Amino acid sequence: MLLVTIIGxxxxxxxxxxxxxxTAGSAAAQDNRPDGVTGATWQFGPxxxxxxxxxxxxxxxxxxxxxxxxxxxxxxxxxxxSEMEISLNGKTEKLSVAMDRxxxxxxxxxxxxxxVVERYAGTLTPExxxxxxxxxxxxxxxxxxxxxxxxxxxxxxxxxxxxxxLAASGWGKDTLRVLLDMRDTSNWNEDYSAPxxxxxxxxxxxxxxxxxxxxDTKVIGNYKFLPAVGRDESRFDTFIYKxxxxxxxxWVLEAATGKRxxxxxxxxxxxxxxxxxxxxxxxxxxxFTLASGGMVATLRDLGRVGQLMLDRGKVDDRQxxxxxxxxxxxxxxxxxxxxxxxxxxxxxxxRSFVWGVGDGKGTVxxxxxxxxxxxxxxxxxxxxxxxxxxxxxxxxxxxVGGAETDAVIQAVKAAIN
Numbered sequence: 001m002l003l004v005t006i007i008g009x010x011x012x013x014x015x016x017x018x019x020x021x022x023t024a025g026s027a028a029a030q031d032n033r034p035d036g037v038t039g040a041t042w043q044f045g046p047x048x049x050x051x052x053x054x055x056x057x058x059x060x061x062x063x064x065x066x067x068x069x070x071x072x073x074x075x076x077x078x079x080x081x082s083e084m085e086i087s088l089n090g091k092t093e094k095l096s097v098a099m100d101r102x103x104x105x106x107x108x109x110x111x112x113x114x115x116v117v118e119r120y121a122g123t124l125t126p127e128x129x130x131x132x133x134x135x136x137x138x139x140x141x142x143x144x145x146x147x148x149x150x151x152x153x154x155x156x157x158x159x160x161x162x163x164x165x166l167a168a169s170g171w172g173k174d175t176l177r178v179l180l181d182m183r184d185t186s187n188w189n190e191d192y193s194a195p196x197x198x199x200x201x202x203x204x205x206x207x208x209x210x211x212x213x214x215x216d217t218k219v220i221g222n223y224k225f226l227p228a229v230g231r232d233e234s235r236f237d238t239f240i241y242k243x244x245x246x247x248x249x250x251w252v253l254e255a256a257t258g259k260r261x262x263x264x265x266x267x268x269x270x271x272x273x274x275x276x277x278x279x280x281x282x283x284x285x286x287x288f289t290l291a292s293g294g295m296v297a298t299l300r301d302l303g304r305v306g307q308l309m310l311d312r313g314k315v316d317d318r319q320x321x322x323x324x325x326x327x328x329x330x331x332x333x334x335x336x337x338x339x340x341x342x343x344x345x346x347x348x349x350x351r352s353f354v355w356g357v358g359d360g361k362g363t364v365x366x367x368x369x370x371x372x373x374x375x376x377x378x379x380x381x382x383x384x385x386x387x388x389x390x391x392x393x394x395x396x397x398x399x400v401g402g403a404e405t406d407a408v409i410q411a412v413k414a415a416i417n
Contacts, residue, residue: 030123033057040211045391048370049105052131052389053123055296056280059208062262062289064270064279066301072274072315074300076114084117086411095119098408102400103371103390105130106299109412110307110383116416120299122389129279129296130387133368136281136295137246139269139305141180141353143261144249145313145325146268153256155180162252165223170231171248178237179245180352187232188242192369192393198229199243206284208294221286222247239335239350243292246353250291261289272320273308275301293368299385306374306383309354309364329354330362330378367402369393375409380417384409 034050042051042058051058084095096119099107105124109117124130132139147153153162155177160167170186171179178184191197195213204214205225229244250261257264262281270279279301282294297305309329313321334347334356342348347358357363361379366372371388388405395401 030125038211039207039209040213043209043370045103045389045396048391049103049122049389052105052370052387053125053128055129055131055282060283061280061294061296062260062283064262064266064281064295064297066266066275066278067271070271070274071276072304074110074115074276074303076116077118077300080109080115080118082117082119084412084415086408086415088407088411095408095412096121098411102405102408103388103397104405104408105387105389106385107387107408107412108299108303108385109416110303110385111416112381113307113311115303117412118299124299124387126298126300127277129277129298131293131370131372132295132297132302133293133370133372134243134246135302135366135368135372135374136291136293137243137353137368138309138366138374139265139295140246140250140261140291142305142308142313142321142325143265143268144176144180144253145321145352147253147257147264149322149325153252159248159252162255163248165227166248166251169227169248170229171226171245173231174236176249176252179249181239182242182245182350182353183235183237183239184242184245185231185233185236186242186244187230187235188240188244190241190243201225202244206288206290208282208284208290219285221284222251222288222290223286226251238337239339241350246292247288247290250289261291265295269305269308269320270301272318273301273304273315275304277301299387302374302385302387303383305366306376306385309374309376310378310381310383325352328352329356329364332356334358371402371405373405373409375406375413377413380413382413382417384412 037047041047085092099121105122106120156175158175160172166172171184174184189197190199203209204217205220207219254261277298279297282290312323312326329351332349332351335349349356355365355367363377366374370390373386375384391397
């Protein structure tokens with residue numbers, strides 16, 4: 001064991017480091033495919049803990065290549081703490097205990113651009129990718145920002161202007177700006193617990209979920225599924241979370257550029273960001289790439305995405321994402337019509353596929369079901385990236401869910417600042 005000192009804004013903190021050893025034998029054991037992984041079971045616990053780190057053995061994917069010649073090093077990894085004590089719910093406990101209780105597969109903390117905490121659990125390793133779920137949406141938004149900066153899309157134009165196949169859909173008359181904030185008029189239903197919801201019907205129509213839940217749904221792919229989603233005028237200019245809206249933006253980007261969405265992410269975000277490893281994205285039976293929740297990446301590259309946001313889109317001397325796009329995200333004052341739960345004293349909002357915490361400090365998050373998070377904190381210079389495998393989309397076990405995972409994030413943040 002080793003005692004290290006971290007110097008933060010609040011003074012000096014000492015954190016106990018326990019070496020994180022992954023032997024060849026244990027790594028091989030983690031790689032063994034468990035019995036029972038099928039199209040009907042891979043999304044849910046306990047099998048999802050293996051599946052999320054082995055997506056390319058479960059589903060078809062398309063590469064999002066990095067550039068090994070331009071990898072941007074993460075400093076501090078050799079001395080980053082793999083264990084620490086945090087204060088949670090009035091008690092002090094080890095980070096490893098909190099991670100186990102919350103099905104957290106990995107956590108990486110960057111402070112002023114330097115790695116200060118890195119720990120893995122479950123079947124995740126530094127080299128393995130993990131499913132991002134809806135954190136993919138934030139990367140889709142950053143990609144759209146780059147495309148817009150080059151004048152290839154106009155946010156004031158409608159979906160139908162770019163994709164005639166969607167002109168009669170629930171999104172067809174809405175502008176791209178409206179879609180990026182999920183204030184569109186599609187009648188999409190995001191209820192993961194309802195088998196007949198749009199989001200579950202999409203899973204089945206894509207061929208990414210099989211079994212009894214999908215017996216009444218034809219496998220047709222998104223290029224046919226999305227145009228059939230209807231419209232609800234009463235939803236206009238009201239934030240309602242809808243995964244399909246992000247997939248529509250991806251289709252628009254493809255139509256506007258003539259390139260596949262995965263290639264756009266690679267060229268405009270992954271390579272210039274300095275990603276350490278290639279990512280990938282799930283592909284449905286029609287070849288549609290699932291921008292709403294299908295990306296896989298390593299924990300370290302997830303941290304790089306958060307650092308890119310914290311640095312207002314700049315990597316060294318290159319502006320990868322327009323600074324004004326990110327400044328706009330960080331500076332929103334809150335959504336007066338917000339109808340979701342919120343913490344006391346906060347003014348949350350949703351902007352350009354990013355969640356604004358509304359804490360008065362500019363904190364924003366990328367979030368995904370089953371416990372995926374990037375927490376970006378300008379006031380502390382901190383990025384915290386988290387991968388998890390909750391048993392179901394919203395938790396699935398007592399004391400497991402978004403509030404509990406966020407409490408771990410805030411406890412870690414407090415411990416290093």
